[in-house]
Amino acid sequence: METLRGKKIVLGITGSIAAYKACYLIRGLIKRGAEVQVVITPAGKEFITPITLSALTHKPVISEFFSQRDGTWNSHVDIGLWADAMLIAPCTASTLGKMANGIADNMLITTYLSMKAPVFIAPAMDLDMYAHPSTQQNLKRLQSYGNIIIEPQSGFLASGLEGKGRMEEPDAIVKVLDEFFEEDKDSLQGKKIMITAGPTYEKIDPVRFIGNYSSGKMGFALAEECARRGADVTLISGPVSLECSKRIKRINVESCNEMYNAAVSEFKDGDAAILCAAVADFRPKAVAENKIKREKDDLTIQLCPTNDIAAELGRQKNDNQLLVGFALETNDEEFNAKNKLERKNLDFIVLNSTRNEGTTFRSDDNQIEIITNDEIKKFEKKNKKYVAADIINELCNLFSKKS
Numbered sequence: 001m002e003t004l005r006g007k008k009i010v011l012g013i014t015g016s017i018a019a020y021k022a023c024y025l026i027r028g029l030i031k032r033g034a035e036v037q038v039v040i041t042p043a044g045k046e047f048i049t050p051i052t053l054s055a056l057t058h059k060p061v062i063s064e065f066f067s068q069r070d071g072t073w074n075s076h077v078d079i080g081l082w083a084d085a086m087l088i089a090p091c092t093a094s095t096l097g098k099m100a101n102g103i104a105d106n107m108l109i110t111t112y113l114s115m116k117a118p119v120f121i122a123p124a125m126d127l128d129m130y131a132h133p134s135t136q137q138n139l140k141r142l143q144s145y146g147n148i149i150i151e152p153q154s155g156f157l158a159s160g161l162e163g164k165g166r167m168e169e170p171d172a173i174v175k176v177l178d179e180f181f182e183e184d185k186d187s188l189q190g191k192k193i194m195i196t197a198g199p200t201y202e203k204i205d206p207v208r209f210i211g212n213y214s215s216g217k218m219g220f221a222l223a224e225e226c227a228r229r230g231a232d233v234t235l236i237s238g239p240v241s242l243e244c245s246k247r248i249k250r251i252n253v254e255s256c257n258e259m260y261n262a263a264v265s266e267f268k269d270g271d272a273a274i275l276c277a278a279v280a281d282f283r284p285k286a287v288a289e290n291k292i293k294r295e296k297d298d299l300t301i302q303l304c305p306t307n308d309i310a311a312e313l314g315r316q317k318n319d320n321q322l323l324v325g326f327a328l329e330t331n332d333e334e335f336n337a338k339n340k341l342e343r344k345n346l347d348f349i350v351l352n353s354t355r356n357e358g359t360t361f362r363s364d365d366n367q368i369e370i371i372t373n374d375e376i377k378k379f380e381k382k383n384k385k386y387v388a389a390d391i392i393n394e395l396c397n398l399f400s401k402k403s
Contacts, residue, residue, distance in 0.1 A: 003181040005033030010079060012088035012108045014095045015043025017158045018124040022048060024170035025089060026056045037079065038062065039108045065107055076107060080114030081246055085177060090124030090167045093135050100138035116224060116245050122150040122173055127163030145364065146385035150176055187396050189230035192270040195223045196263060196277035198238030200256045204301060205288035213361035214278035216240035221388035222274055223248050229392065236262045238277055256280050256306035263309050272322040272395060275310050282306060314345030322398055325349045328360060337371050347398055348372045350391055356381065370394050
């Protein structure tokens with residue numbers, strides 16, 4: 001199979017007797033054309049030597065933050081941006097707990113917390129440790145974050161006991177990665193997709209602005225999903241603290257007018273646009289040159305409408321282009337979303353509601369409805385990585401109908 005050819009895989013190894021199987025994992029991944037970078041915990045080095053792993057990967061093994069005493073250091077952020085996938089195999093109960101609770105006390109955990117790509121976890125431990133409620137809760141939490149758990153198998157364990165806890169065999173783990181990348185590999189190959197994300201800030205004076213609570217997480221998840229499927233992605237982002245993969249072209253903006261100009265320019269040659277940003281509908285008519293002082297008991301600010309990005313792109317859209325919008329509503333959700341779908345000439349609209357607790361702004365989860373002119377598809381609450389996959393599946397279906 002060629003699905004892993006050219007893929008960059010970070011292999012995390014922890015302190016388990018199953019660490020020796022990492023050699024077979026590396027061999028299986030490299031045979032399929034993948035590039036492998038090993039990140040190992042200090043405990044992992046007690047079970048398998050970095051020299052062995054380096055000989056197999058032809059890369060230095062990363063274990064410590066600082067590799068020498070001359071200021072040279074390993075950047076977990078750069079590794080997170082470099083990878084197409086991260087595989088932690090074997091993953092001990094200790095590492096599971098640290099990952100689930102964000103305890104970043106070694107290079108492997110900090111790399112995991114910085115990872116932009118999909119993460120696969122292959123647990124390995126004794127049967128009672130695996131069955132313990134703490135371990136099971138940690139696994140559920142990690143799965144809710146969007147990680148993919150490769151369940152351990154039943155069999156003879158290092159303790160001499162028999163039961164569930166033995167790490168899945170290397171060939172089976174490699175097959176999981178193969179199937180993951182094969183499932184929708186190249187489904188957007190050759191497509192140019194523009195995505196807007198995050199909030200916009202409309203200045204009142206040099207220190208104040210009109211904005212909103214958008215974190216940009218949904219838009220960034222969509223950009224990563226499109227890039228994973230082979231698209232040429234341009235991400236136009238408002239002011240957020242998120243990072244994206246280097247394979248994504250990122251344009252940073254602040255105001256609605258800046259986002260409008262960038263979106264209009266990028267959409268001309270694009271195949272699709274996904275308008276996920278929470279754009280301000282109004283801006284101050286005049287921006288004060290100096291900070292407004294509190295001299296009165298009240299203050300009136302005159303507002304005027306901002307440029308309507310969705311409406312303008314809807315007017316420009318040709319028969320070969322697709323346009324996707326978002327609607328965040330507080331009431332009469334479906335009615336308002338359908339109205340926006342028609343007015344803005346969208347191909348479909350993604351509806352979410354502030355009434356769904358633990359979703360929308362600043363959350364890792366979302367619960368959406370996809371509305372077209374013909375139907376409404378309702379989805380369960382899930383991590384935004386999975387929500388992004390649902391939305392892009394719909395986009396791919398529309399591309400298929402056009403071809």
